[in-house]
Amino acid sequence: MLQSIRDKSKGWLAYIIVGFISIPFLFWGIQQYLGVGGELVAAKVNDTEISLRDFQRSLQQQQQQMRSMLGGKVPAEMLQGSAIQQSVVSNMIREELLRQYSAGKGLRISDNQLLSEIKGQESFQEEGVFNKQKYERLLEQQRLTKSGFEYQVRTSMQLNQFQDALVSSVFIPSSSQKDFLGLKGQKRKIDYVIFDKEQFRSSASPGAEEIEKYYQENQQNYVTKEQVKISYIVLDEAELASQVSVDDNALQTFYEQEKDLYRVPEARKVSHILIKASQEDGADELAVAESRAKEIHTKIMAGADFFETAKETSEDKLSAEQGGDLGFISPGDMDPAFEKALFSLSVDSISEPVKTPQGYHILKLIEVRPAKVKSFDEAKPEVEQEFRQREAEQVLIEKSELLVTLSYENSDSLAPVSDALGIEVKTSGWISRDQGEGIAADQRVRQAAFLPEVLQQKRNSDVIETDDGKQIVLRLAEHQPSKPKPLAEVKDLIVQQLVDNFMRDKVKALGEAKLELLRQGTDLKSIAAQIGADLKSPGFVAREDERVPAEIRDRIFTLSGLKKGESVPAGVVMSDGNYALVSLTEVKIPEINLDDKNSQNLVNSIKGSYQQREFEAVYQALESRSDIKIYNENLQQ
Known part of the structure; x- marks a missing residue:
């Protein structure tokens, strides 16, 4: 869900919303999820507390990211030890310090900027338009409040402002540039x-x-893989659609309400002659192509057969064999200039040469198929498919909300979810961290199956959304620990x-x-x-x-x-x-010329290290004058 926001973020702070980045000193997880409300505290930065819940979620995200990066082959001590806990809490402290510093420097994100950023995320859009219901549903699936999520997006944008200001201040001395280029080219x-x-x-x-x-x-090098079996529930939109009951009356009503969906635009059958000319061609080459197209057009207008001329002269070899036949063209199928000329012709008329990115076209209109609305009988298969889809989407929204709520409120069982949704609880075969069949072929399912809250605390997982639209909640059924092989x-x-x-x-x-x-x-x-x-x-x-x-x-x-x-x-x-x-x-030793383009490209490549050094200096200064406390006893909860 948050991938598109991650993709739009920049530089060192690109993964402020979720996940893990390659620069070691920046890893932050989601904060402010579900509110604080008197929870245990993981750390305190000046007057701001970092809740234990936020810490645990960030820890789980880093563990999951490490498993993903290393193909699931991560020693348990790496995922559960104090080292990873200290790494996560330290980086959350870094985030909070930077947020406080940015705010103190007057870096602000307005409500309009925040709204524009969120509305621009493809994850929250339907057909390119922000969809509030989808936004709220996706947040609910991740157990995030709107205020908490929006706080984190605002923080990310604010820190990007800080990054931009810091980057613009970095200067690399010419002596350092020469040293670098000398070593690089040696x-x-x-x-x-x-x-x-x-x-x-x-x-x-x-x-x-x-x-x-x-x-x-x-x-330890010769052990069996740790394996689990999981119980799971799958909410599948495609299956919901197949279960929707339909009758002709309902379909007829839907058809009348949505006739525009079954409108067939005007289509025109056309043949063409193409003289190729690329946008990369020079003026002389374009002039030659245009002159050639005009010459052919003059020949046809003087009485030459269009189809035979197409076979002889068109540089679109596939259509040339058919006398230039391109079949029926509807609006949106071709280049705008091509379509403008085509839809201005009458049957059997021939256009002047038309310039497109492919070259110069001479068009002959063969036949016009008028626009129409399909009859109910013609459109019935499409009507039924769309009707089922619409009904399934509505059911999916309702059941998704129940899936999230019931699996969270009844975290020790899937039975209440199964009873409420009418979906059978299934059990998988044996799954390892890096291998599984069926739903466990999806890496996200395997990762969830081995998370501490599922494997150790025996709780239901969060809702997992797959690429094909399925929503899955799982829990541990059986566990087979790793053991030495004979x-x-x-x-x-x-x-x-x-x-x-x-x-x-x-x-x-x-x-x-x-x-x-x-x-x-x-x-x-x-x-x-x-x-x-x-x-x-x-x-x-x-x-x-x-x-x-x-x-x-x-x-x-x-x-x-x-x-x-x-x-x-x-x-x-x-x-x-x-x-x-x-x-x-x-x-x-190479000769150094700082004005050389290649030299400047190489110099630009080292700016990141200077920016990182500048960042570290700023952060260390912040840390030295801040009141920071880590509650290590709480981290073990």
């Missing part, structure tokens, strides 16, 4: 050799005792790991020994010959040079102390377990 000349770990495979032979020891020490089941995997560890250790030891020889003056080419490996000499390497493995590129740009006529050696442990010896022999 190239380094290297030679390297890779030691292959596979040379040690035949020497690896893990024994039973080693296998058992590794298994006992690493059981050694016999994972023995082969452990052997593979032990062999790989052995090879990695051996090749690293060999590489480090040869690195010492390199430091003592032994030639890298000689070392390569000793181990039967190829010496690689790529020459000068840039930071993004894909000829060289990324680990080696990263390492060589950290090396320093190169003297003329000498080299700087280094060892690199590769991600695949191999080992590389590298010799840096030369550094090439």
Whole structure:
């Protein structure tokens, strides 16, 4: 529901409404949901309290976002420990401090600005127009009050104003620009050799005792997936539509009331000749195309057969084969200039050349099919479909409200919801965090099934809305915790790991020994010959040079102390377990021209780090002079 607002927000504060962002110091959840009313407090910022409810909702959102980003494979301690709690509450404090600062600086969002922002969100619109009922229904599904939601949108807009003011004040000194461009464009000349770990495979032979020891020490890596079965209710608009009872009298009445829906506009059958001309063409090319179209038009008006001429000259090859036939065209089907010319013609008449983005068209009107309203019998299938849809939408609104209210008020059971809505409670098969069938194929359903309030507190979930319009509430039916797999089941995997560890250790030891020889003056080419490996000499390497493995590129740009006529050696442990010896022999510094367009593009790319630094300075100053208290005992609730 809030995605479109998230998409419209800007920069560092883009995720102020919901979710998680890549810059670590900004994560905020929804505040002011359902009001405070004497609740426990998570933190206090000057005179403003952050309720425990707001904190718990923000915590759940970050947990859900982490699961989504990591495919559900997140260790439980990452999601439940004090570290994530402190991260969430700290960032909520940041938001509140920034809000107070923005307000103190006179940054204000008027009611009209707020209203315009909310009305502009596609999530709250029907056919491009703000729909108040949809707005209220979506907020209710998320258990948000209008005042709370509008407060948060206003805060987001206010902080965007603060961001804009801060960004405009950032200045990057020319010396810093030159330093950055010099480092960015620097190239380094290297030679390297890779030691292959596979040379040690035949020497690896893990024994039973080693296998058992590794298994006992690493059981957490060899466990079954935590699984659940869920009970759930699905409110499906399509199913509601199929259950709507209809009769001819009701359909006839609906048809008479909504005749405009079944109006068929005038359609005109047309053939054309196209001489292509793109908007990217120059004036000379456009003039040639126009001249060619006028020449063909003159030829036709002098008596040439239109259809044969279309076959011979039209550059729309598909229609040319049919004498230029485009079939029937209704208003809105084609370019406005094309339609204006077409709908001004009489049958068998021919237009002057008409310019559109595709080129120049010569049109011949073949037939006119007048506008009409379909009869009831002609429109009956459409009438029934639309009637069912309208009725289902009304029922859906009523049942959606009941679904939200009853599932929340009776959070320990789905039975009251089932009884009130007349919808069967179903039970899923086993679901893991990253895999499920049926409704559990939807990631949002799986995420909800493993939320603490569902899994641990045994409560009903919030309403989950799927892409196809279904509304789902679920609760835990069965839980199968993760447990270690038997050694016999994972023995082969452990052997593979032990062999790989052995090879990695051996090749690293060999590489480090040869690195010492390199430091003592032994030639890298000689070392390569000793181990039967190829010496690689790529020459000068840039930071993004894909000829060289990324680990080696990263390492060589950290090396320093190169003297003329000498080299700087280094060892690199590769991600695949191999080992590389590298010799840096030369550094090439680029010439810097700050007026160059590419240079300016690169400079602009570092503005974000300066803006972040400026932000941190402002925030630290705010924090140092503010009265902040975190109620850690309440965070454990």
